[in-house]
Amino acid sequence: MRFVDEAVIRVEAGDGGNGVVGFRREKYIPKGGPDGGDGGDGGSVYLVATENINTLVDFRYQTVHRAQRGQNGMGCNCTGRKGEDCFVAVPVGTLVREAETGEIMGELITPGETLLVAQGGFHGLGNARFKSSINRTPQQTTKGTPGEHRMLDLELTLIADVGLLGLPNAGKSSLIRAVSSARPKVADYPFTTLHPNLGVVRVDDLRSFVMADIPGVIEGASEGAGLGLQFLKHLSRTGLLLHLVDVAPYESMASPVESARVIINEVKSWSDDLANKPRWLVLNKIDCLVPDEVESHCQAIVDELEWQGPVFKLSALTGGGTWELMYAIMEFLEQKRQGVSE
Structure with a gap:
């Protein structure tokens, strides 16, 4: 439905x-x-x-x-x-x-x-x-x-533990398909999700969390451009944001650093509370890079962004690195829930 x-x-x-x-x-x-x-x-x-x-x-x-x-x-x-x-x-x-x-x-x-x-x-x-x-x-x-x-x-407002941020075609829908039973549309050409999707990620029989994939945010979303303004509010209740960046964009698209900065600026413009939520950088589509250049290419992006938080490298298409991220998320959420209960 x-x-x-x-x-x-x-x-x-x-x-x-x-x-x-x-x-x-x-x-x-x-x-x-x-x-x-x-x-x-x-x-x-x-x-x-x-x-x-x-x-x-x-x-x-x-x-x-x-x-x-x-x-x-x-x-x-x-x-x-x-x-x-x-x-x-x-x-x-x-x-x-x-x-x-x-x-x-x-x-x-x-x-x-x-x-x-x-x-x-x-x-x-x-x-x-x-x-x-x-x-x-x-x-x-x-x-x-x-x-x-x-x-x-x-x-x-969607109630999810983890929210996915990123420009259109950053790979958010591919990631949620790779780790849950949700089946949002994906394709090998640039387009954006039109409706939010929720997926339940099960790391084992007794441990799971809910991930939300919202339509891609574009520049000017906080001022009403595109679908971003309509759906950024859905991330307000999440406990963790995953900022997905395409490390190998099409030639006509913005560079990974420029793409990341667009999202960072839009989130800050939208809400201070949202900007202050825990946010991890996820460098996606590493399968499009030459294997020997993955580490240096990703490190260059991190250095230019001056990113201080956790960084993960993965390929949502092939599944490489996705479950290392999911287990890290589960551990983070369990520690957070334990802290709240105490």
Whole structure:
């Protein structure tokens, strides 16, 4: 199934039921009196986080979600039935914005968490509410108030342990195919992934982590160019970033150092928090180099970048060096998790 990470929906809470005019005319109660009941409150709309779904694709087909209207009041001081609330299931990690203002209404990050997004209308009052010593036969009532209607922007942030950064054709999709069951499109010509991909990397039966491959970032992504701005946010929750660089690009493409600097600058422009995350340099496509020149070529890139963090050399196409990287990632994440638990 294709991953869909954004959707726009309309939520409509139920209107409150109206109050009614009524009078008692019963045997043995000679003067009777007003007995018009109140209406019922309108139902509200809630979003509920669930682990059973992991995409917003269903909201492309069901865009309107309505709660039930409150029932009107009745005679004999009978109150109308409250409208049923509407509960809309969304994936864990969904960010909710009010579409017109852009205001963040909340984020659902734990299973079972609920968020009120449209308040139901308040019930109207029946004429029995208005009786007094000087108004024995009140005719006035009030109508129920309208329920809230609004458009919502839903945005799902991928929850992954490791995120892949790199220009288009850096080999991110090839890497995630090599180490997981994910099967993003790859080809022997330059193109970019259009949708995020998640892959579970199992280093053994009891140890695994989740890797996210996002569309390639291009220069100007932090300002809205290409798909980078739309998907850089998906890396905000990752514990580790892998910065992939093509060590043997096409002649018409930027050099490895220039490519790496583009990504570094875009990440810094996008978010200080993202720029400060642990980031490893992964020099990919070493199979395209002469074996005797791999070490010197890669070292020249590292020196020119003045890279201080870990560096890995691999070929996602042939698999050479990939599992050394995966085991190092697993060890890093386990140490990080242990530190958090302590």
